[in-house]
Structure formats: structure tokens, C-alpha cells
Amino acid sequence: EDQVTQSPEALRLQEGESSSLNCSYTVSGLRGLFWYRQDPGKGPEFLFTLYSAGEEKEKERLKATLTKKESFLHITAPKPEDSATYLCATTGFQKLVFGTGTRLLVSP
Amino acid sequence: GAVVSQHPSRVICKSGTSVKIECRSLDFQATTMFWYRQFPKQSLMLMATSNEGSKATYEQGVEKDKFLINHASLTLSTLTVTSAHPEDSSFYICSARGGAVNTEAFFGQGTRLTVV
Numbered sequence: 428e429d430q431v432t433q434s435p436e437a438l439r440l441q442e443g444e445s446s447s448l449n450c451s452y453t454v455s456g457l458r459g460l461f462w463y464r465q466d467p468g469k470g471p472e473f474l475f476t477l478y479s480a481g482e483e484k485e486k487e488r489l490k491a492t493l494t495k496k497e498s499f500l501h502i503t504a505p506k507p508e509d510s511a512t513y514l515c516a517t518t519g520f521q522k523l524v525f526g527t528g529t530r531l532l533v534s535p
Numbered sequence: 536g537a538v539v540s541q542h543p544s545r546v547i548c549k550s551g552t553s554v555k556i557e558c559r560s561l562d563f564q565a566t567t568m569f570w571y572r573q574f575p576k577q578s579l580m581l582m583a584t585s586n587e588g589s590k591a592t593y594e595q596g597v598e599k600d601k602f603l604i605n606h607a608s609l610t611l612s613t614l615t616v617t618s619a620h621p622e623d624s625s626f627y628i629c630s631a632r633g634g635a636v637n638t639e640a641f642f643g644q645g646t647r648l649t650v651v
Contacts, residue, residue, distance in 0.1 A: 458637035470541070470628045470642035471579075478637065514578065518636055522569065527578040 429454045433515050433526035440505055440533050448500040448529045450515030458518040460498050462491050465512045465528070474500075474513075505533045537563045539631050541643025548619055548650055556614045556646045558629030564609035565631035569640060570602070573626045585612055619650040 430453045463471035475484040477493040484491045490501040512530045516523040538561040548554050567586050571579040585591035585606035593599045603615040626647055632640040
């Protein structure tokens with residue numbers, strides 16, 4: 428059965444303090460790995476799709492990378508508006524399998 | 536990114552009544568739609584997957600007679616919670632995918648259902 432594990436569960440950063448979020452996965456035949464951002468009371472917002480080991484995607488202060496066993500979401504010089512829950516998901520045969528997320532809080 | 540619109544955003548209903556939630560893909564054709572339920576501070580729990588024109592595939596433990604899903608067109612799916620009870624109160628979120636299995640799905644804004 429496909430599994431996705433995210434760590435840490437929660438992360439507090441000071442504004443400008445860079446860090447990384449981890450997503451470890453066990454998938455039989457990875458078809459795609461996805462990162463989403465979710466704000467309280469809202470649906471997830473799509474960030475990135477990664478398909479193969481070595482692939483990287485960037486958007487503003489965020490960069491996602493992928494290896495054969497895990498993905499990292501690097502946050503460079505975060506701002507308070509980056510505070511959210513970040514979700515990682517992989518594809519199974521048809522459905523997305525989500526991790527439990529990392530709750531990020533960036534303090535000014 | 537693509538836009539998925541979900542309505543209503545909040546609904547309060549009396550116990551025993553039914554509630555319908557709509558999910559529309561506004562600028563793409565959604566070959567597959569997903570319905571999730573999310574409890575406070577927890578991740579998304581997949582309830583069912585539907586393909587346009589086909590019956591929905593429900594996850595284990597989800598009552599198909601209680602959570603009716605219709606995917607009548609390539610841009611619209613509905614979830615009806617029948618005979619709602621307080622334990623059905625939750626945050627329901629839909630998502631839609633327009634491409635192959637390895638393409639991203641886009642999410643609606645979610646619906647906060649409160650059954651009193």
C-alpha cells in the first residue's frame with residue numbers, strides 16, 4: 428500500500444530563517460509527487476508536480492526536490508505569509524495519497 | 536492554475552435533512568473528480584473517486600447510500616449528504632483532474648457542514 432510520511436509535524440521559524448520540509452514516500456511505481464499549500468478553512472492550493480529523481484521546481488521562496496525515496500520543500504527566507512500547512516501527495520493507480528502535512532508558522 | 540469552484544462554502548442543516556454540495560471545474564474539463572473529508576488538524580481523507588458518466592468508487596468504510604455522488608458532466612460533480620446527523624459535520628473538499636493519473640488535481644474552496 429502506498430504511504431506518504433511528512434516531517435516535521437509542525438515547524439516554527441523566524442522571518443528570514445530558511446528550512447526544509449520532508450516528505451518520505453513508499454509507492455509502487457511513482458507516477459507523480461505533488462506539493463500543496465493549505466490555509467485554515469480553505470482547500471489545498473497546488474504548488475508543484477515532480478516526476479523523476481533529480482527533478483527540481485521553484486516558485487518564489489519555495490523549491491521542491493525529489494529523490495527516489497523522498498521529496499523536500501525548501502523555504503528560503505520565509506515571510507509570515509508563508510505560514511500554512513504544506514501537504515505532500517503521491518499518485519496511486521488513480522487517487523492521490525496524502526501525507527498528514529507540516530504546519531509551518533513564520534513569525535515576524 | 537486551473538479553477539475549481541465549490542458551493543456552498545458553509546451550510547447549516549437540521550438533523551435528518553439532506554444537503555447537496557456542488558463542485559465545478561471552471562476552465563477545464565474534469566475527467567476525474569475526488570471528494571474528501573477533513574477533520575480539524577488532520578489530513579485529507581478520500582471518500583470517493585468519480586469519472587464522468589460512471590458510478591463513483593467509494594473508499595472502504597464510506598457509506599455510498601449516505602454520501603451520494605453524481606458526476607453528470609465534465610465540469611460538475613455533486614455530493615449529497617443524505618439524512619445528515621451531527622457526526623456528519625465536517626469540512627468537505629472536492630478536487631478535479633483534467634489529465635492523466637500523473638497530472639495535478641485542483642481543489643475547491645471546501646464546504647463547512649454543520650448538522651444541528
